[in-house]
Amino acid sequence: xxxxxxxxxxGGRRIVTGAQDVTFKVTGRHSRAASSFEVVVPPGFDVGxxxxxxxxxxxxxxxxxxxxxxxxxxxxxxxxxxxxVGESGERVVRAGPGSVMFVPPGCPHAFANPGRVPxxxxxxxxxxxxxxxxxxxxxEILDAPGGVDQQAVVRLRKxxxxxxxxxxxxxx
Numbered sequence: 001x002x003x004x005x006x007x008x009x010x011g012g013r014r015i016v017t018g019a020q021d022v023t024f025k026v027t028g029r030h031s032r033a034a035s036s037f038e039v040v041v042p043p044g045f046d047v048g049x050x051x052x053x054x055x056x057x058x059x060x061x062x063x064x065x066x067x068x069x070x071x072x073x074x075x076x077x078x079x080x081x082x083x084x085v086g087e088s089g090e091r092v093v094r095a096g097p098g099s100v101m102f103v104p105p106g107c108p109h110a111f112a113n114p115g116r117v118p119x120x121x122x123x124x125x126x127x128x129x130x131x132x133x134x135x136x137x138x139x140e141i142l143d144a145p146g147g148v149d150q151q152a153v154v155r156l157r158k159x160x161x162x163x164x165x166x167x168x169x170x171x172x
Contacts, residue, residue, distance in 0.1 A: 005026060005030050007025050007026070010023075011023075011025075012024050012025045012038070013027075015135065015136065015139050017139045017140075017142050017143035019042065019045065019139065019142030019143060019148075019170040020039060020040065020041065020042065020045065020139060020142065020170075021039070021040035021042075021118075022037055022038070022039050022040075022135050022139065023037060023038040023039075024036075024037055024132060024135075025037060025038055026128075027128060027129070027132055028127075028128035028129030028132060031128050032127075032128070033126055033127075033128065034058075034124045034125060034126035034127070034128055035124065035125050035126075035128040035129065035131050035132050036122065036123070036124045037122070037123045037124075037125075037131075037135070038062075038120065038121075038122055038123075039120070039121050039122075039123050040118050040119070040120050041064070041066060041111070041112075041113040041118060041119045041120070041121065042113060042118050042170065043113050043115055043116050043117060043118065044113065044169070044170060045112060045113050045169070045170045046110070046111075046112035046113075046167075046168065046169040046170070047110055047111050047112065047168055048079075048081070048110060048164055048165065048166045048167050048168040048169070049069060049076075049081035049084075049108050049109065049110040049164075049165040049166040050108070050109065050110065050157065050162050050163060050164050050165055050166075051106060051107065051108050051109070051162070051163045051165065052103075052105055052106075052161050052162060052163075053105060053106065053161055053163070054105055054127075054161050055105060055125055055126065055127065055130070055131070055161055056102070056103060056104050056105055056125075056126050057102075057103045057109070057123065057124065057125050057126075058100065058101070058102050058103070058123070058124040059100065059101040059102075059103075059111060059121050059122070059123055059124075060098075060099070060100050060121060060122040060123075061095050061096060061097055061098065061099040061100075061119065061120075061121050062097060062120040062121055062122060063097055063118075063119060063120040064096075064097075064113065064115055064117055064118060064119025064120060065094055065095065065096050065113070065114065065115050065119060066094075066095050066099075066111045066112065066113055066114075066119050066121065067082055067092050067093070067094055067095070067110075067111065067112045067113075067114050068092065068093045068094075068095045068099070068101045068109075068110070068111050069081055069082070069084065069092050069093075069108065069109055069110040069111075070101050070102070070103050070107055070108075070109045071084075071086040071090040071107070071108065072086060072087070072107065072108055073085060073086055073108065074086065074087055076108065076165055078166075079166040079167050080166070081108075081110050081165070081166045082112070094114070108165060110166070130160055130161065131160070133160070134156070134157075134160040134162075137156050138153070138156060141153055141156065142168075142170060148168060148169070148170065150167055150168070153168050
């Protein structure tokens with residue numbers, strides 16, 4: 001018998017740390033195509049620009065505003081991805097509710113919350129499962145005492161098809 005899945009508002013497995021709040025809505029247990037999450041992005045959180053060789057992602061802003069990057073810059077320099085410019089003049093977009101960002105494999109991308117209130121987004125990653133484990137491990141690192149261990153983030157990201165281009169930051 002084939003069954004679908006209905007997840008009620010507030011439903012799903014939730015992981016909350018001082019850095020992020022992630023609710024797993026559809027996991028690799030349910031889908032062969034993609035994992036889906038609801039993510040609350042706190043003020044000051046910056047995932048850092050990064051690239052996936054094999055994964056693709058979709059971000060849909062539900063509440064608040066996020067700065068979004070989804071292009072190859074003319075020069076990948078420094079850690080200020082918000083200043084990057086693409087070959088055709090692309091720039092980072094300040095995105096509000098209803099905005100969508102799709103990221104194919106190999107495309108540099110990033111998101112950050114520039115505001116004073118949390119933003120909320122729907123996030124989908126394909127193929128499923130790997131990003132679920134990545135989120136679990138990342139949130140442990142972000143919640144550890146003493147601030148973000150950037151080397152731990154680098155090691156984690158290498159294991160999960162993520163080439164980090166600029167640092168991950170949270171808390172201001």
